[in-house]
Amino acid sequence: MNDLLPQNQIDSFKAKATAMAHPHELIVDVLRAIQSHHNWVPDAGVTLTAEVLGVSPVEVEGIATFYDKIFRRPVGRRVIHVCDSVCCWSLGAEMITEHLQKTLGINLGQTTADGNFTLLPTCCLGACGDAPAMMIGLTTYGHLTPEKIDALLQKERAAIAADD
Amino acid sequence: MNPYPQVLFKNRRPGETILLPEYEKTGGYLGLRAALKMSPEEVCNLVKGSGLRGRGGAGFPTGLKWSFFPADQPGDKYLVCNGDEMEPGTYKDCQLLLADPHQLVEGMAIAAYALQTSVGYIFLRYAYEECSQRVERAIAEATAAGYLGRHILGTGFDVELHVHRSAGRYILGEETALLNGLEGRRPNPRSKPPFPAQRGLFSRPTNVNNVETLANVPHILTHGKLWFQELALNVESAGTKLFGLSGHLNCNECFELPLGITLREVVEDFGGGVRGGKKFKACLPGGASTPYLTAEHLDLMMDFDPLEEVESRLGTAGVTVFDENTCMVAVTRNLNQFFARESCGWCTPCRDGLATISWLLDQIENGQGTEDHLAMLHGQVRNIKGRSFCALAEGAMGPVEALLRLFEDEIKDHIRKGCCPFV
Amino acid sequence: MPKLIIDNLEVTVPEGTNVLEAARKLDIVIPHFCYHKALGAVGSCRLCAMMFLEGPVSGVQMACMIPAQDGMVIATNDPEAVELREHVIEWAMTNHPHDCPVCDEGGECQLQEMTVAGGHAVRRYTGPKCTFTNQDLGPFVQQEMNRCITCYRCVRTYRDYCGGEDYGVFGSRNRVFFGRVEEGPLESFFAGNIIDACPTGVLTNKPFRFKSRSWDLQEAPSICPHCSLGCAVIPGGRYRELQRIRAGVNETTNGFFICDRGRFGYDHVNHPERPREPRIDGQPASMAETLAAVRTRVQDLVQKHGPAAVAFLGSSRASFEANALLREWATQVGSPHLVFEAHQGRDRAARVLAARLGEHARSLEDVRQSDLIVLCGADPLAEGPMLALAIRQAARNGAQVVVIDPRSVKLPCSATRLPLASGRLPEVLKALSQKDLSAFSRQERSVLDGLAAQLESARQPILIGAADLLAEAGVTALCAAATKLSTPERPVGAMVLLSGPNSYGGAMLTGAADDFDTVLDAIQEGRIHALVCLSSDPFREAMAPARAQAALGHLELLVTIDSTPTLAAQRADIFLPARASAEMAGSYVNNEGRMQAFLPVLNPGLPISQTGAGNHPPREFFLQTPGSEPEEDWLILAQLLESASDLATIRQRLASSDQRFTELPAIAPETPGIRMSGSGQLPPAPPSELPHCTPSDTLTLLAVSAPLGSHWLAHLSAPLAAQEPQPYVCLHPEQAKELGLNAGDRARLITHLGHCHVVVKIDEMMVSGQVMAPQLMNTALEGMLPGSVLDCRLEREVQV
Ligand SMILES: Cc1cc2nc3c(=O)[nH]c(=O)nc-3n(C[C@H](O)[C@H](O)[C@H](O)COP(=O)(O)O)c2cc1C
């Protein structure tokens, strides 16, 4: 289980859950914690969440599959959420998406062969003033151009390489 | 430069967050101090008298909402701040929280006192990690300074605030879905009645307000209701409003402007006019769910009631502008795809009706549309509007209905030509 | 009571009734999906639109969500409402496949009905449809997700109503999936209800797949024979085979649902070894010859040895009418030996209940409305499953549930628990009623003190027990407690689970006669020479099986009337084949004394699947239907008595001969049934128990019944038999530790009945000091008669 969530976090969630009247409240938090540690939430992550909080796996899965930012399938080391809502769309999001697809060699919903990037469409990121925008991990980037995207990808690749 | 009085954005500096010392220096937490010297009802009445209306989209009078709250009911009660902000075109709460988060903290402390709730939740969307961190820092600062926690400012009143980070989905902005989300249930909306004030979070009385709504409260406490009313250009209205501009404008920024300012001024003076010298064709006046305005509406006051008179809504005042080369069928298709994708799946009109509209608009935009499709589209709008379980699908009908009302010729053009006339 | 006008018709309904129900009262049925009377209204499907013209609400509204109020004027056929309904059904059908011709729901598909009623005939949407991958949900429920219209009824039935935790809803928008987290059998004992709840062909009856189209089924209202609660069921038969059962509706008893034992326990009717021919001394004979033979041989024995030489054994699963005629026969012969249950403990408990229950009787609906439920020595899932669901509904409305039991009683709701050895159950009931808890330990009192206080303050408390563990003394104590704790303003209810659908009826018929143990003694001693067994099997059911087998061997004449292959049927000198309940009209009296009528679904006959041996149609032809000899149990007895042989006359005669049964002729199928008036007689004082000393290194074994495996008819039903557990024992962790046993270990269970191999289960909620073993038919645990307490040893088996 340890590759899903560090033991100290498991313990602290468990302690919180026993102390609170409604441990369900923490389902999203535990799922997010697993995801930030393990990149995505495998079946075992659902079971672990249920076990840590003392709730049924069905409830956890019902929630995990509802939110679009919880990944129940493997994703790359970096998830790129490219906005396709109206403000970004009006300023060329389609072109931006195409550029991402071409550069990464994948379609929306896919992961690059090297496992580095997953490309997902997302609704509005709240960066409408900076459209077109995308989010890598939890960081939002606006005013995108193909050049800026290339530079960002470059930077992420370097960061991934440094991690390994 | 913005010539209008700055209240919420008075401390805003690009790329920076105001920390507690500076916030205090510019009058911060005076509102809370003032509130604690009053009775909860007095605070409530002051807010009621100020004319503050909810900034979350519906424009419900805040003081009135508070006055329905059973503040004297014993037992747990909750205050919830709605910072989901996922409607395309809306990014004002984010700007506010990034720049000056203590306003929200102070506003919530005051609201908690007025409503006699000791626990508050700040619900923030997934993409607002930066905001979450800044709000958490502000909470920590305020707690250390005695503005939050036990016996705030030496009174007998306790307030604790928690930040909840969501994991995506627009429906969480709907207040009852948000409560389910906070509880860790599937975030389908709940039926009303009972309203959250009667049975909300964990089945206890709960008050839900938008970030900007709550951020206005300290200023009302500090400066009084008359001052607040005079901020607006429209005598019938009160306060400033954060306008987030986007789309085909030269300057897509978030401005604090008085309610009642004309659309023309917003577009031309603040938005810098339409990009590339093109003509203004239409705009969403307040987020993806608000019916389009066109050039004929440019001299209207941007305010709750005036926009309702022309069958639109101020919504969140996220103004998204489209230039003359924009295909409104394509815009509407994009908007509808958003709503269809964000449907929670609970009720049939929204779950399957929005998908049907997406398909119809696809057909029309791709040149496969027929008169039958157009008739069908009318039927969809007629039967989704006012018929869905919650207001998501209702909101989704805003642009579609406006498309049919204002741009039916454009649809017919698509059908006649067998292709989109704009490409 | 609000009065409103719907489609120009006035209707008055009770406060709180929604407008959809109010319209239904006028026979105006508007299409709806998400609303279900038992599940309530959630307003998600948006189909039940009506136009509210006048009154407190106006415009098009969802009728299910609006409580009827005075002054409402409503039109169901208003064009706006009609248009909305058309649209909603069209939307619901957007992704639905065009597979009606091959769909198992065909013929009873609510979606089809609603689609037609909603006016949707032509699909305008021509885009791609959403599709899903199905899950294997186990042996009972078949899933075909593409047909789903997302009405959420299954999950509301399974999770909210039934309390199942392994079925849920996943995903969102127009891609909502209903199922399990992982493929696998549904765990709830009420899983089958989602078959009835699903309005379309997503969830269908798996054992019934490919057997019949629903419109080809013969159906009739019946009563479930699998426990003493008397749930309404609707069996369906075809080709001389009983093929399925669905829930009937009786809002006083089961409500809208049934348990899986009831639903999948139809197959005993089709059992390949079911004896279908009359037999005399092992030779087939005609019905007339056989009846005549019984009469002569019984008469001969009476002449030779006197009337007391014949004993009569009735049954908890024969019809009330048959049992009553058996009593008439005994009276006519003049024999004092008339017993209605071979299991002595169950018999005596039922008789005490029939004598003492009186005004304390409560229905399942009363349980659902109760605010305090005390389960003392009752395990609903095993002994009366729908009681568990009724308790859950009460708990959902805030009722307190307290469980006092040696077992770890599984309930679909939370409960306060006090583990207590079975022998102490009467004691605790007595103590509660006398408000003297001094005999209990501090730990025990921590639960009991609270309970005592709740018993004072509860509005509608009900004490619930069961015959097996409470036995005579416990049922006596339970009824006494109900009386003691009742005040005129606040009566206390009681309910006791008995062994079969007609146990209470049998108990009401029994006089002060001795129990079957005495009969066995008399047989052993040569005082009784003949035994007439009506649908019971003393070889398996009498409490000391070895002694029973030995005694019964002395009989000169054993006459058996039955519809199942019991040992008594096999060993009978004369055998008369009876119909199963689904093959006849009759009545049962449930555990609260409620008389309920049932109707025949099909005529008996060898199922074509058997005669054709997989070949259909069969290649051989007969004038007579093969295997069609079985007759109604009451008809067989009426013929033996040479008395009137139609049901109405029989009921009439019973009603006029015994005023407790006055209402019998008035009972009708598909009604709530009628409670019997008056009470039964107490059994004679129990024989004083021989002092029992437990050898030092032995444990106490408590035999109980299990949800599956212990019940004869269910055991004979193939879909259920396949799910019966392997022999196991269950004990408290401490006791396991003492014995060096771990969960899952194989062990040897040694009792005076012999040795058998069992798997060890460990459960913290077991009382320490007793080991529990379920009776399991056709296994080494078959002899563990529920309610018996044995000395045993348990030895860990070393795996080779
Ligand atoms: C689909 C939907 C999404 C919504 N999203 C938001 C949101 O992101 N933020 C918000 O403050 N209110 C949102 N609302 C409105 C809230 O339900 C609620 O009315 C509001 O939070 C009340 O706050 P106010 O009175 O301060 O405006 C949404 C409503 C709907 C129907």
Ligand code: SF4
């Ligand atoms: S309109 Fe219906 S499906 Fe849509 S979000 Fe609201 S409840 Fe869910």
Ligand code: FES
């Ligand atoms: S039955 Fe009324 S909304 Fe579904």
